[in-house]
Amino acid sequence: MESNKNNKIGAAVVLGGGIAGMQASLDLASSGIKVYLVETKPSIGGVMAQLDKTFPTNDCAMCTMAPRLVEISRHKNIDLISLAEVESVKGEAGNFTVTVKKRPRYVNEDKCTGCGSCLAVCPVGKAKAAADGKENKIKPIPDEYNEGLSTRPAVSIPFPQAIPNKAFIDSRYCLYLNSGKCGNCKKACKADAIDFEQKEKIFELNAGAIIATPGYELFDIGSKPEYGQGKFENVVTAIKFERILSASGPYQGKVLRPSDKKVPKNIGFIQCVGSRDHERDYCSAVCCMYATKEALIAKEHLGDQLEIDILYMDIRAYGKGFEEYYQRAQKLGVNYIRSRVPSIEEDPKTKNLIINYLSDNDKKVSKEYDMIVLSTGLLAPKSAKQISGTLGISLNEYNFCNTGSFSPVNSSRDGIFVAGPFTEPKDVPETVTQASGAAAKALSLLSDVRGTLVKEKEYPPEKDITGQDARIGVFICHCGKNIGGVANVPEIVKYASTLPSVVHAEDNLYMCSSDAIDKIKQKIEEHHLNRVVVASCTPRTHEPLFKNTIREAGLNEYLFEMANIREHCTWAHMHEPEAATKKAMGLVQMAVAKSRLLEPLYRQFVPINQDCLVIGGGIAGMVAAMEVANQGFLVHLVEKEEKLGGGARKLHYLLGNDKPQEYLNDLIKSVSSHEKIMVHTGANIESFSGSIGKFKTIINSAGTKQEFEHGATIVATGAIEHKPSEYMYGKNKKVMTQLEFEEKLSTDAQLKPPECVVMIQCVESRNDERPYCSRICCGTAVKNALKIKEKFPDTGVYVLYRDMRTFGFMESYYTKARQKGIVFAIYNNEKKPELIESNNGNLTVKYFDSTLQENIEIDSDYVVLSTPVTPRPENKELASMLKVPLDQNKFFLEAHIKLKPVDFATDGIFLCGIAHYPKSIKDSIAQAGAVAARAGAILSKKFIETEGAISVVNEAKCIGCGTCVTVCPYNAPALEEVTVTVEEVTYKTKKSKINPAACKGCGSCAAACPAGAITASHFSSKEIREVIDAFDRGVRSVSIEKGVVEVTV
């Protein structure tokens, strides 16, 4: 392999810019791999960008996602190639040649500032008459982002937060491109970005690895005549309803039905549209939860007068927090009705919808709704076949990408990794996890060429401004017409130049355009500016650009201040130009006031220990260790038992043909023989301290203590199977848990064919004590039931359940089980099954069948209890040692349930496997890969670059009370013992010390400190006060008459 090493290329191509592609790109780029992110659409973001909120926390989807969109656009190691597709892939793992075809945008991406002036003048698709007065005959263009509920012009920006935030001309509709007439946009574009001459480009990229994340398609209801084929106006798909709910949607977040724009009184959700049928024998895995979410949000909007029914077959609330979310929805009045609705009829007059369904107790019910939402399932992307052909990777029967139980991110071709719903329908956190897992695989593959293609930026030496008076430059942006069309920008410039310490003020059409950037640098030189204020749009997207600009001009980046006069001013006061102008002046005045006090701040470089600690030697821990070690880092793997393997040692078979013991033994062998993995078995963590880059751990292995440092920590401590107290467990030998039954079925050679076996699901789970769903038990029951039928075809098997939660491709095994004659029967949680033991010890399970309205008795040779996976009792101790939180069920709690599923809020500590939540081996492996990528991103750097603007403690004022330690969400402050000498008295006391590597500069501690000992740099009390004073002073007497402004300051 030595010869190959030299040919490896330290770059990766990521196909698809949804949340999976974004995550993989960021993970790779931050570990020193050059990334080409190829997206077929004009913007990245994928489906998540269309979502209003996300379950189960009802977080705003765009708010959690936008920072990542921005991060991608700014990342120096990510080249975003939009409107592009991969034509062919040649070569092999480590060295691929990828041919990419980029379609023309007809807009010069370098020049376009995304101001939107062109959108306003495009005549296409507008109802109003064109310039010549004739009626516009071209049909409106349905806006894809709003799922056709609104229209858009031929030139558009897909959505406000689009990345790249550049206009795009749709050649199918553009008048100029089709007939040579119009060109309004070209005239309107002040940045001269419109380029009708653009041609398709074909070029080659060299990359060592490819990650395919093309996402999914939603089921098209056009093929469902029974649901109206999309012809009933008030029958909408869930994604359409998502847009209806969204504040950025077609009805500005008002819940209205499309036919008459009236508020619906009742809404019915129909589940499993296009999933779990004979053509698609899989469950789309997310629809139960998104329907619940949409129901909750709609109710939030409309309150109790809105009635919502969700018509479902099984509510599959299997993920972390899902079951609790489902319970909450029920409490808030969302009705869940178990039924499958065969068809919808429309009342042609009222446009109401009528459905018939069969109730739980077998009665036909007819109901009328104002609106119906179809929870459409997930399909493989339309491009799946083409992608499979170009990439040479295999698909399954539903055109999703094939992956293995033990290789969740590997495609069938070496060096090509996959993630997201392309592999199986899944929700955001699992997608993000898998994407990180795929990134880890690429990082392992390319570990020795890491950092070879990335750019490190060089800056000129920084100017020393000590002792200088403030010389402030103010730069005010018109943002096309966004600001300039409302506020009087030249007058703001005049006003700014009158402010104290301002030595230069000027305006520009687009302050972010490259010529304007050059001008800022030039003015810094020319006027010896030592503070810069830009008044334009939001700092969220643009502050890093301007900070970088002044750095390039030799100024410390913290000598910069920004005033948002677009979102905070001209957009909000679009129809009050005078007030907007005044407010903008005020905002500039405040920014200038603060900038006068700005001090240079410096980022610190904290050296990183490049070793990693993995706690837990089960599958998750071992895979994480392997993946980290394969990236070239030393791993300490600590297992408290004498043997590696963890809970998986008890698994004898899986759904399908994979053999877990073979896999486990191979894994143990590779881990034990890996030169970069130090295995410590029979070892406990005795103490743990430090922070990201520099943790210190002492382990105790049978009395022998060992201490080591490490830069990252991975928690993979697993969980246990709950032993119940119900159903005579422990009293009658014929009652056992699923794991015990699996053991018996696999190892008991004397086992006689049983007449009948009954399995009871959700035993001591989904109750008040354990409100969560244990996720794996339904699949386990199906697995063991199938195994019984395989061994003893004549044995009767009954599975009593509440909801069968065989999500994703597990559904096909559930189908297979039913085909084999395994009986699945629903029991009601209010009337739990009973177990009756006769005198001779024989067991009869009795339950009430609501469909048949009958008490059913089943004589059973074995009663198998599906008990939940429960967290380890020792989690509490470990959590407090590591200073990481547990959730209400005592599993470890991740930083963000959607977008940071494997990170803890504390930097440098990660989480994987069932210590996080119950999950399958496949999911654990994906997660283990993900933590390896996240850890790798830290370990691959020599230093951590801290924030410059962090909190600092004035030790003299600190009273050592520890308030800061309590309030900090990042574990940055700690009390340290110091020796203090005051007036010749020397004593020992505790003082707060803030770890710069952990501090994010949020200022919580500064606000909370009772002694006023902590300063949040860049936001010091003095600076804030100065800003408030400036606000207080106000913009005195502004009068705009005939363009002349008189200002009195």
Added chain:
Amino acid sequence: MKVDPKLLSDVRKYGEFDVTGCFNCGSCTVKCNLSKDSSTFPRQSMRHVVMGLKDQLNSSLEPWLCYYCGDCSKTCPRQTEPGEAMMTLRRYLTSKYDWTGLASKFYQSAAWEIGAIFIVAAFVLALGVMFTGPMVTDRVELNTFAPVEKVHLFDMGMFVVLSFFIISNAFNMFHLTMYKDKSVKIPISLYITQLKELMVQFATQKKFRECTTSSRWIKHWLIVAGYVTMFILVVVFLGWFQTDNIYPIYHPQRWLGYFATIVLVVFTAEIIYGRIIKRDQIHRFSHLSDWLFPILLLLTAVTGIAVHAFRYMELPLPTYYTYAIHMAIAVPMLVVEVPFGKWSHLLYRPLAVYFQSIKDKAILLQKGG
């Protein structure tokens, strides 16, 4: 209610009972126009089988209330075939009602069913050899070859024997579905007042019209009408029907005969053709018994027409031979199909509608009281 895990495999001996992925969603029942809240199907019937609730299944009338329009199978999201499952259940129940055990043998074994037909055919031919008169060859004298009194006597005898079997089976049906059902108290008077329902249903099969594909009702009704006409002509009026006189064309003997045979030929042929080309959802599966009944009926009608035609053409020998063949087809068909086979639904189905109407009324009365 105890379960019997073996029930499903038992039922499957009677034909298709595909539970391919049935997840008990109930779409089939919602789509069924005949399913009422008091008697829901197919979901409930399928559930009885899958769960192993043998007593529930044996006492259920629902399989007979289904006319197999196929709507349930079309709407099923899993392409399970509830319609065909109901068909299988009718076979299963026919066997449960039949105390001789022959129905069960015939349905489960092609050898038994076809063997039985051939044995009875051979028996008929043997009887013919023993009891037929001389074959007059210079003109057609069918009544000399097969004296109408003897044939009529044979017909009547057969009618009595077959009636005994099917009525005793029907009594079993009553016992299982009505007598043993203690869930509702049924006043005896209802059996009399609801008799009307039985008559109407038998005469019109009007329930069938509630199916979405009501065009099948008229075909079915015409076959039944043709069959009953022929039955009455042969069993009651054979002396008048089997005659060497050729009546004028307007005579009821002629047009009733033509009507009956034509509808039988046309519609049984249509049924067979539909099964061959698997025209509709309902034709996806064809059990041997689904083939035999229309084929035998068609052959009976065709040979009957042939007898008539040969006699009309004054061809004595072909008339006699065809007549022998005609009897060798008609008799086995009746012997095998009436009490032990598909024919029996002619009685069970109206009975089921009748019983169900009694139960519905009784429940109403109970509620009212």
